[in-house]
Amino acid sequence: MKAATITRSGGPEVIEVRDYPDPVPGPDEISIKVFAAGVNFADILARRGLYPDAPKPPVVVGYEVAGTILKTGKNVSRKPGERVLALTRFHGYSEIVVVKEEQVFRVPDNLTLSQAAAIPVNYLTAWQLSEMGGLGKDDVLLVHNAGGGVGLAALDIARHRGAKTIGTASASKHERLLDRGYNHVIDYRTENWTERVREITGGRGVDLVFDPLGGASWKNSYRVLAPSGRLGMFGVSEVTTSRLAGPLKYLSVMRRLPFYTPIQLMNGNKGVYGVNIGRLWNEKKKVRRWAEAILAGAGEGWISPHIDAAFKLEEAADAHRYIEERKNFGKIILLPNANEE
Numbered sequence: 001m002k003a004a005t006i007t008r009s010g011g012p013e014v015i016e017v018r019d020y021p022d023p024v025p026g027p028d029e030i031s032i033k034v035f036a037a038g039v040n041f042a043d044i045l046a047r048r049g050l051y052p053d054a055p056k057p058p059v060v061v062g063y064e065v066a067g068t069i070l071k072t073g074k075n076v077s078r079k080p081g082e083r084v085l086a087l088t089r090f091h092g093y094s095e096i097v098v099v100k101e102e103q104v105f106r107v108p109d110n111l112t113l114s115q116a117a118a119i120p121v122n123y124l125t126a127w128q129l130s131e132m133g134g135l136g137k138d139d140v141l142l143v144h145n146a147g148g149g150v151g152l153a154a155l156d157i158a159r160h161r162g163a164k165t166i167g168t169a170s171a172s173k174h175e176r177l178l179d180r181g182y183n184h185v186i187d188y189r190t191e192n193w194t195e196r197v198r199e200i201t202g203g204r205g206v207d208l209v210f211d212p213l214g215g216a217s218w219k220n221s222y223r224v225l226a227p228s229g230r231l232g233m234f235g236v237s238e239v240t241t242s243r244l245a246g247p248l249k250y251l252s253v254m255r256r257l258p259f260y261t262p263i264q265l266m267n268g269n270k271g272v273y274g275v276n277i278g279r280l281w282n283e284k285k286k287v288r289r290w291a292e293a294i295l296a297g298a299g300e301g302w303i304s305p306h307i308d309a310a311f312k313l314e315e316a317a318d319a320h321r322y323i324e325e326r327k328n329f330g331k332i333i334l335l336p337n338a339n340e341e
């Protein structure tokens with residue numbers, strides 16, 4: 001089988017399609033013929049050598065897939081041919097993946113396999129941010145990177161819970177964000193977004209912020225919290241813009257990290273929390289419960305992943321470029337078996 005492989009740290013050109021033996025499922029495992037594999041910002045950080053949780057190259061990355069079951073181990077109750085989605089701890093950019101049965105979920109009939117591949121990382125992250133932040137009716141939620149996969153997932157959840165939404169994104173995405181349901185949009189790259197948030201909220205600030213930018217952005221997001229507001233931090237996209245080399249890029253983010261003291265938090269009536277879904281592998285029951293709630297929402301229609309573009313396996317480098325050039329609106333997927341059709 002073939003898999004798009006990060007051969008060394010570097011630009012998109014370091015990704016090559018390589019041949020591997022077909023993986024064989026063990027007794028509690030399932031092999032999946034991958035129709036669609038999600039591309040995530042973490043894959044780009046891994047390719048650039050900026051993601052400490054990823055194995056060293058050469059490595060096949062990819063946290064999520066959807067496809068059909070090929071083979072099952074002797075202890076597995078699912079049957080070949082079933083449409084499934086799965087969380088994969090790497091190896092998603094492959095024609096075939098093997099995962100434990102506990103990482104596999106049935107795809108609701110009303111979702112395409114491409115949409116199903118867009119669910120695990122983006123929606124579980126947005127769900128965890130919403131749960132930990134206590135997102136509720138009439139809350140005003142500010143989402144940075146609103147046009148990314150997590151940003152659109154957060155919108156589905158916020159709308160379902162009756163919250164109001166403000167999204168920040170590059171200007172080219174604003175019309176589509178409003179069409180999809182964001183109440184307000186801000187271009188965080190050219191506008192003074194903290195002032196705009198104050199204007200929009202009549203000076204009060206927001207109840208909740210989802211912030212994947214890091215550094216100075218976390219400071220400003222904290223400042224725009226209304227009393228009883230909560231800030232959920234879940235990424236450091238800013239790290240890629242530093243001019244320093246390799247892991248030194250983190251210095252630019254670390255230098256501008258905010259410092260929240262318990263007394264400040266108490267007297268400000270504010271809360272801060274962090275989310276890293278990639279480090280919740282030991283909370284299997286909780287993650288499974290969240291995933292089942294999300295898939296039930298997909299079945300009911302209020303969870304509706306948006307696929308912006310699909311690339312063949314040999315175009316994985318183009319998929320990375322597309323995201324790094326900030327062109328994506330929602331999810332980007334790879335189609336590992338596209339050449340077969």
Ligand SMILES: NC(=O)c1ccc[n+]([C@@H]2O[C@H](COP(=O)([O-])OP(=O)(O)OC[C@H]3O[C@@H](n4cnc5c(N)ncnc54)[C@H](OP(=O)(O)O)[C@@H]3O)[C@@H](O)[C@H]2O)c1
Nearest residue numbers: 041125145148149150169170212234235237275276277326
């Ligand atoms: N902690 C977790 O568990 C977890 C899980 C999933 C994602 N994340 C993090 O959340 C963030 C968004 O993830 P996603 O999957 O929604 O992203 P995505 O779909 O890949 O979105 C990429 C978008 O991010 C924006 N962006 C902001 N800073 C950027 C930069 N320096 N370079 C390129 N693009 C930049 C761009 O849109 P605009 O310019 O329009 O904003 C770009 O189109 C990433 O930092 C990711 O690592 C964390």
